[in-house]
Amino acid sequence: MPDAVRALVADDDPSSRFFLVEALRSLGLDAQACHDGPSAIAIARQEAFDLLLLDCRMPGAGAEEVLAALRSDPDARSSDCTAVATSAEMDVKERQRLLSSEFSEVLQKPCNLADLRRILALVQAGATTSPLLDDAQAIATMGDAEVVKAMRTLLRVELTGLYQDLDALANNPEALADRLHRLRSSCGFCGAAALGMQTTVLQRHLKLGHSGTSVPLSRFRRSLLATIEALAAEDPA
Template sequence: MAPIAPPRILVADDDSVSLLFLASALHELGCEVTAVANGMNAIAACEKQKFDLLLLDRRMPDLGGAPLLQALRARGNLVVAIATSAELDAITRDELHAAGYVDALTKPIGIDRLASVLADTLPDWQVGHAHIASTVEVRFCAIDLLDDTGALASVGGDAAALRGLRGLLLQDLAATIPLIAATVQPMSMQDLRDYLHRLRAACRYCGTPMLAVAAARLEAKLGVDDRSIQVEFVEFVDACERTSAALVTQLSPEAS
């Protein structure tokens, strides 16, 4: 039997962290990925090559969602398209469906959800690559996002101090992850290594074990000329997103 060619996926998203995670996760799931940061670049990419699936963000500064897909359809592009968005209500879903999207996914999108989408829309991927779909989820399933008991012990039981430290960590993640994902003036390998080292120390005080493990795994892989680093990179970005979401929930006024 001839080997199954990897599916070609176009991802368009103006959020650098989301774009990086989706591209890395799809690569880990056995896909060839073209990642672009706006609607016009998505149109240009579709004019240069044929894709098997389009993942298009609903809101981008120039063109996204329904108008973007309508522009592609007007150019004769009939590839299956799925919308992504941080917010999706029933009306928005109906609008996207009317524009031609077969589905709409709410961000953040985990690697397990991406695997499910590929299995539903690309039968050849399901045959050739479904066995790797749970790689990241299995490795992370037993690791807690937040360890309140351990974190409080590290700051002498001072809940206010812990809250302050976690607030600083949340700000740091929001500021630094886009730099890691940037295509213009990206963080250097040495800067990334230094950042991961500092981050692991912060994780001990803040009680964020999943993020600490992901940072350690990625740091250990840096400099290794091996595509397997993609697993660690996907884990790290996923852990950043999950940890940030957990911290936002815990630090919200309603949780006080």
């Protein structure tokens, strides 16, 4: 990568904080640390990070509170970056709740370098673990595999046109928001899960008028192209 990925580690446990920062640095990241939730919010508002590692149970504000504060702040420079929740204790329901509140992943402590490499891969790939094409979701929605196939043919045409128009739309937020509204439904019908997620994130970005980062649009563009390629591979004719 031409520029180091920037990471903020927020954890009130000194040992965990030290390990995470040093391990991330060993992987080539520019990592810094803070010890509580309010500090994490203040730093991430002022500086642009690519990755937030947020402990679930910090003094002042836990991971969920920190992320909610940043996501709702149109001026926060790290409002749309990849966020990962960390915890030494985690049950299935808590994990599901965290993933549904816009965390890209949940990391159980103690963790190791392999876990952090996986997290770094999320950042580089656009921060979503959703499949490009979820056949089960599409069939559950449409009820028939042949109908899904026909819908995906139409989706491929729609996405190709959107990709060609995206640079112009980036300068017209109102027109982009209108296209995204229609696209979100199409993604749901066709099981385009990853693109649907990035569409939702970009819609929120536009609605709140976030000015600190272009990360959501960049991730959306990558997901859009990857979905086009997946559709082409599925039906090359």
